[in-house]
Every structure is written in C-alpha cells, then in structure tokens.
Amino acid sequence: MNAWLWCANVLLAGGLGPAAWLGMRGDPVRRLVGLELGGVVATLLLLVFPQALGQPSYLIVPLVMALLTFVGTLVFTRLLAPRPAGT
Template sequence: MTVWLIAAGALLLGGLLPAMVVSYRDTAERRVVGLGLVSVTATLMMLVVCQAFGQSSYLIVPLTLALLSFVGTLVFTRLLGASDE
C-alpha cells in the first residue's frame, strides 16, 4: 500500500502541480493543453489511490472524470475558438 501512495504523491507533485501552473499562467492555447494534462494526471492519480486502497468500487470516479474532462476540454476549445472570430 505504501508504494502506491508514494506513486500517487509523485504524480501529485511531479505532474499535477506543474500542469496547474501551465493552465493558470500561459497563453490560451497552452492553458487548453494544461487543462488536458491536469485531467489526465488527476485521473491517473485517482487510479493509483484506488489500487492502493484495494477498493474497486472507487474506480467509478476516475473513469467518470476521464470522460467528462475530455468533453470539458472540447467545450473549452470551442469557446476559445469563438472568441478568436
């Protein structure tokens, strides 16, 4: 269990925090990339935590996040494209 929690912490510090900085500070195009990276990293981190606790019922949340974050990125890109016209 400890190895999985260390992996989740590494994903949090090494992946999620830099992606959040990119999605907050750069241009609009880079913010879209940062948003996608945040959602992928958060999904992976939740999957690792599910593995650490050994609860397969917790898998519903990261799988739902994966689907909704893809749709959210598409909506954000559509709104970004509408502002350029």
C-alpha cells in the same frame, strides 16, 4: 506505506504542479494544455488511490472523470475558436 501511495505522491508533486503552472500562465492554447495535463494527472491519481486502499469499487470515478475531462476540453476549445465578424 505501500508502493501505490508512493506513486500517488510522485504524481501529485510532479504532475499537478506543472499542470497548474501551465494553466495559469501564457496564451489560451498553453492554458488548454495545462487543463488537459491536470485532467490526466487527476484521473491517474484517482486510479492509483483505489489500488492503494484496496477498494476496486472506487474505480468508476476516474472512468467518469476521463469522459468529463474530454467533454470539457471540447467545450473549452469551442470557446477558443475565432468567431466570424458580425456574429
């Protein structure tokens, strides 16, 4: 087992667990932080796996995911915004 796969295991155990915990508990702002943390950890995992497997062509997936995670956060934040009365 090479160092890249060890790094992926550490990210999986140490990153996705706390992200899921934050995403399921607390107020909407805390859940948003969990969503962001989960997106970052998942993107890092998708960057580590191609290095471990020696397939640099798979690096396009985490780059697209980073953009989609950012857009998803903007949509989620928009839904959290307080709405004016009467709308």
